[in-house]
Amino acid sequence: MTARNVRDADVLVLGGGPAGAWAAWSAASHGARVVLADKGYLGSSGATAPGGSNLLYLPPDAELRERAVAKRMAGGGELSEARWIHRVLDGVYESLALVERWGYPFVRDEHGEPLRNHLQGPEYMRLMRRVVRRAGVTVLDQSPALELLADRHGVGGAWGLDRLTGAEWEVRAPAVVLATGGCAFLSKGLGCNVLTGDGLLMAAEAGAELSGMEFSNSYGTSARYSTVTRNRLLSMATITAADGTVLYAGDGVLPRDAIARALLDGPVHAVLDRADTAEKRALLRTSHAVFFLPYDRRGIDPFTQPFPITMRFEGTVRGTGGIRLVGDGCETSVPGLYAAGDAASRERSHGGQSGGGAYNASWAICSGRWSGAAAARYAATAGSRARRLAPVGAAGLRSGSPDTIDTASVVAAVQRETLPLEVSHFRSVTRLRRALAAVDDLWPAVLQRPAPGVRGRVRSRETAAMVATARWMHTASLARTETRGMHRLAEHPAPDPAQRHRLVLTGLDRVSVRTEEVPA
Amino acid sequence: MIELVSDSRCTGCGICVKVCPTNVFDGAVGEVPVIARQGDCQTCFMCEAYCPADALYVSPLADETEHVDEDALAEAGLLGSWRSRLGWHKGQTRLAAIDTTPFLHRVEPVRLDG
CATH class of the missing domain: 3.90.700 (Flavocytochrome C3; Chain A, domain 1)
Structure with missing residues (x-):
């Protein structure tokens, strides 16, 4: 067995879609030494690269902006915060000018004004790779992260595998940004099969909370x-x-x-x-x-x-649920841990409705920039502490069980309880209860030993993440006994004014739910 | 799913091995890569976009394999066609520079996101 390749950084970014790319660039621009690790390849990985994204490109005209904010507040089921919508509109407007300066050839209208409301995915992400590397970021391609490292100070790094060599890598960094995307349960939507909820599982193992998981249908x-x-x-x-x-x-x-x-x-x-x-x-x-x-x-x-x-x-990818954010820098409730893009809960800006790709693509840019900057600042102050880091995960990683996870059959089982229209489009209490019981029953199966080989080890972790994500989604969907934003329940077809709150989830072996008031 | 790595066109640059988001290929630089995990292919066409030798073909069928004939694909102009559409061959205009998405609203019944 080859020795683990260990390196130090100030900021470790996990995920190489747009959110991870912006986070890495942003942290490096704030002076941090940054490593970005992606399961696949920064430039081709994720839902954005193979297709394209519309963007919320609105000139800084007060009236236009106010109207857009009001529309979003209503569309999101009154779960957004106006200040966060303004932050996204400001941030994406400014960032797209940068994208053009970096060399993206936006078309122009007849008055010569650049039309920056759409990005062709392959071109955009190829450019972002160049920008990230030029900023001095060390990029680890084909390097899925398997687990976070933490101690009493919080998160301090992660380790994973190099899929091409089979070698283990470890990065010790006082700040870690999870930009691993959402979870689409291997449904083969364009570019979405790398999105298996890995970051959600890693965050929950470190003690982070999830929010908005019912907005995932x-x-x-x-x-x-x-x-x-x-x-x-x-x-x-x-x-x-x-x-x-x-x-x-x-x-x-x-x-x-x-x-x-x-x-x-x-x-x-x-x-x-x-x-x-x-x-x-x-x-x-x-x-x-x-x-x-x-x-x-x-x-x-x-x-x-x-x-x-x-x-x-599309699960949580075109939804709004994910890791709960507690601060303007996309801090999670765990020190040293940040979340960006679809891995994060997007409720603070979108509420309970992603309303098409434009919102999530704009969010990826902004949350990436905010998290990268905040992580760099945190690393500058917390970086010199002595650490006693240890891995914090379990499911799909190590086990005392003599049995090995049958990844193919567990994946098929979790897909049966998430993908069908009867389960996730026509959501009903009766069908969701059965689905939740079934995915709860799958949890012990992912606590067995990981399948062998590089692919087996990665797929075992992905399988655990999908089972966990399905449990959170169905738990939250049953807890919100109303129809609000994109979430619907056949038995509760109208919004309930008493449920204008967020649903915050914690836990893996036992999942618990609490409500949180929407900040004014 | 990925169906073809052309022996005659492939230069062994290793780019497809590196860029595939789902790690479908095996092979060292200097070798013609092998489609080692076809079932993991997510039919995203990214390997084709990045292949500088137009040596790959991704069938649009997501769930079933398809027999392909390299000569027929070449004849039909399909090898390298996605890279060409993106304007990534030398001397081509990039798709992004002639993107008509900002003008779609002129022909659409209503404006939809997505």
Whole structure:
């Protein structure tokens, strides 16, 4: 066995999607020595890189901003804080100017104004890799983190595996930023299979809390056989149920309930026939270009030939739940531990509704910057302490049990209790109770020995994280006995004014829930 | 899922091994990589985007494998087609520079996020 490769840093960032990239750049710009470790590759990993992101790009006009804030407060089920929405709008506006200065070629309108409300994922993340490296950050690719290290002062590092060599790595750093993304349960939404809730599990093991886990019930629409979950261009479609009923006629907001119901009865087809001129088709093709890739490769003309669609579960990725933040620098309740992007609870700005990719993409930038800066400041003051660090995890890592985790069967079981539309789109108390009992029963299975080999060890941890995340999601969903933001319960179809609070979860072996008032 | 690493095109640069988010490939620099864990492929097309030799093909089918014929893919212009769409071949205009997403609202019935 090779010796563990140990290094020191001021700030360790786990995750190389946009939030991790911004966090690493921000910490390095504040003078910190930074290591960024990603499970895959900074530049291709995560939900952003393969596709693209809309952004909340609003000029600093007081009236425009106030209107946007009011709209978000209502859309988020009154669980957001106006000050945090303003922070995001300010932060993303300023940050996108930087992105352009770094070399992103934003298109311009007829007056020469740059149009900064959309980023093509591959270009954006390739640029962010360059920016991060130029800032002096040490990047560890193909290096999934498995566990946090902590002592009585708080978190002080992490260790993991290098998937290419099998060697273990360890980084000791007084501040750790979790930017590992949300959890989509290996549902194969575009770029989402690296998002297995790893950071949520690591944070909870260190004693951090979760919040908003009930806001985790979104699905992305793709061709049935494909992974390309892009919803927006479907606004140009006609969508038809198996019996010929037209569910959507290109005339407004997609009727997700009707589409989901029709999918339970049989195949549903879409055709982009509202793009009825060569000019419109050309415009669509150079917007969300990845949308067309599956059809072009299947020899299908999506403008004239109907294609079957499906809905892929996006879990907490296009939700708002995650690690609870207690301060403006995205501090968690554990000293030295920060959370950014989809790993963090986004409730402070979005409330209970992510409302499409623009919010989460903007949040990734801002929370990345805030957490990186705060982590660098913290490291500067806390960095010289003597530490007695020890690993804090258990599930999927080490066990006295003689039995090995059967990752494939546990993953299949947790998927049965999360992915189906009957469980997570048409949420009901009766179905969720069964789902929660089933995922609770899976917890002992991930307390067995990890599967062997590099892939086995990583997948065992991912499996544990998915089981834990499913338990938190279902627990929170049953605790919120109302319909608010994106969360819905069939038995409780209206908002309950008495439940205008957040739900904070703690614990792994036993999960407990408390309520928290929304700060004014 | 990833279906092809072209022996004749591959230069053994190792980029696909390094960039694959789900660690599908095995192989050292200087070797033609092997598709070692095809079932872990998340069909994100990133390896194709980054391959400088147009040596990879990712089938759009997420859940089933598909037999592919390299000559037929080359004939159909599919090898390197995603990299080309992104404008990442030498001398091409980048997709980001001609992105029409900011103009979508001109043809959309209503503005949707996502």
